[in-house]
Amino acid sequence: MTEPTQPTEAGAPLVEISGLTRRFGDVTALDSVDLTINENEFFALLGPSGCGKSTLLRSIAGFETPDSGTIVLGGTDLLALPPHRRPLNLMFQSYALFPHMSVERNVAYGLEREKLPKAEIRTRVNEVLETVGLTDKARRKPHELSGGQRQRVALARAVVKRPRLLLLDEPLSALDRKVRSQMQIELKRLQQEVGITFVVVTHDQEEAMSMSDRLAVLSHGQVQQVATPVAMYKRPANLFVADFIGESNAFAGKVVDGGLAVAGLGVLPGHRVGDEIGGDGASAHVVVRPEDTRLGRPGEGRVDGTVLETQFYGGVSTVAVTVPGHADPVLSTVAGTTDVERGAAVSVAWTAQDAVIVGGTR
Incomplete structure (x- = not known):
C-alpha cells in the first residue's frame, strides 16, 4: 500500500518515479513503484534485506535497467541517459577512495576529469573540505584517517561536483556504533549546508528515523508507506x-x-x-x-x-x-x-x- 506522497517544506518535487518494475528471472525486485522525492530533501529508503531498496537506488543511478516505468529528475528522463551523464552522484558503502592519493586529490579527482580550471578546482575543494571539517587533513592519505574521516572524504568527493541528487548506499554501515551516531548528525548537517537532495538506502531503522525528512518503507518490491518519521511511527499504514x-x-x-x-x-x-x-x-x-x-x-x-x-x-x-x-x-x-x-x-x-x-x- 503506497500512501500518497505530497511535497514537503523541503521543496518542489525533484525525482518522480512512476510504475517502476524490475524483474530478475522469476523474482520481482521492484513492483510498480510510485515515489516522489522533493528538492533539498533528506529521503530514506528503508526495508529488510531483499525488499528492493538497493535495486531502486541502482535504477536511479543507472546501474540497473528497469523493465518498465519512468524516472524523471527535474523534468529530465533519467532512463534515456547513461550513468555518467546523469546529474547525480552515488556514494558507495566501501567509500572507494584512492589509497595512493591525498585527501585533497581524492576530492579533486572528479573535477580534474572534467578538466575544470585549476583555480576553480582548488577553490571548490577547499570549500568542501572546510564544510566536512577536514581542512587540516588535506595532505593525508586515506590509511592515515579514521573510519569516520574516510567517510567524510567520500562525502566531500561526492558533493564537490555539485550534483542535483546524491545517492548513498548504506553509508554508515562500516562504522562502529558510537561513530555512526555522530555521523548521523553530521550527515544531516552537511545535507542542509550543501543544499543537495540526499537519498539514502539503509536497513537501520534508527538511522532512517533520525536523519530523514521523509522515508519510504519497502517490502517485496512494493512501497508500503511514505511519511515523515513521526507520522510513520504514530500512524503506520499497515x-x-x-x-x-x-x-x-x-x-x-x-x-x-x-x-x-x-x-x-x-x-x-x-x-x-x-x-x-x-x-x-x-x-x-x-x-x-x-x-x-x-x-x-x-x-x-x-x-x-x-x-x-x-x-x-x-x-x-x-x-x-x-x-x-x-x-x-x-x-x-x-x-x-x-x-x-x-x-x-x-x-x-x-x-x-x-x-x-x-x-x-x-
Whole structure:
C-alpha cells in the first residue's frame, strides 16, 4: 500500500518515479513503484534485506535497467541517459577512495576529469573540505584517517561536483556504533549546508528515523508507506510497517464498533488508520507502542498478565508481561528503573487514542 506522497517544506518535487518494475528471472525486485522525492530533501529508503531498496537506488543511478516505468529528475528522463551523464552522484558503502592519493586529490579527482580550471578546482575543494571539517587533513592519505574521516572524504568527493541528487548506499554501515551516531548528525548537517537532495538506502531503522525528512518503507518490491518519521511511527499504514518500525504490541481480532474484538481479551480500543481495513467483522490488528502503555494492578487495565522479565536500558526500563491467550509477551516501557518484580500480577492499560487499528500482514 503506497500512501500518497505530497511535497514537503523541503521543496518542489525533484525525482518522480512512476510504475517502476524490475524483474530478475522469476523474482520481482521492484513492483510498480510510485515515489516522489522533493528538492533539498533528506529521503530514506528503508526495508529488510531483499525488499528492493538497493535495486531502486541502482535504477536511479543507472546501474540497473528497469523493465518498465519512468524516472524523471527535474523534468529530465533519467532512463534515456547513461550513468555518467546523469546529474547525480552515488556514494558507495566501501567509500572507494584512492589509497595512493591525498585527501585533497581524492576530492579533486572528479573535477580534474572534467578538466575544470585549476583555480576553480582548488577553490571548490577547499570549500568542501572546510564544510566536512577536514581542512587540516588535506595532505593525508586515506590509511592515515579514521573510519569516520574516510567517510567524510567520500562525502566531500561526492558533493564537490555539485550534483542535483546524491545517492548513498548504506553509508554508515562500516562504522562502529558510537561513530555512526555522530555521523548521523553530521550527515544531516552537511545535507542542509550543501543544499543537495540526499537519498539514502539503509536497513537501520534508527538511522532512517533520525536523519530523514521523509522515508519510504519497502517490502517485496512494493512501497508500503511514505511519511515523515513521526507520522510513520504514530500512524503506520499497515501491520508490516508497524512491526518493522520500532517495538510494538499487536493483537489480532475482528473489527467492531469501538475497537477490535480479540479472543479471550474482549474489545481492545484503538482508532483506524490506512485503507486496508474492512468493515465490522473484518480481520485486523490493534497496535500499541510500549511507551504508550502503563502498568497497574490486575483488573485496572485493558489486559491482565504476569511479569515475565524486566530489562533496564540506561534511562528506561522495558517490562515484558505474559498475557493468557496472547502468544507474544506484551511490552511496557517506563522511565528510569522499576520496582516491578518477575512473577508479579499486573495489568497493562492504554487509551484508544494511543492505539491504532491496521490491516495487512507481517
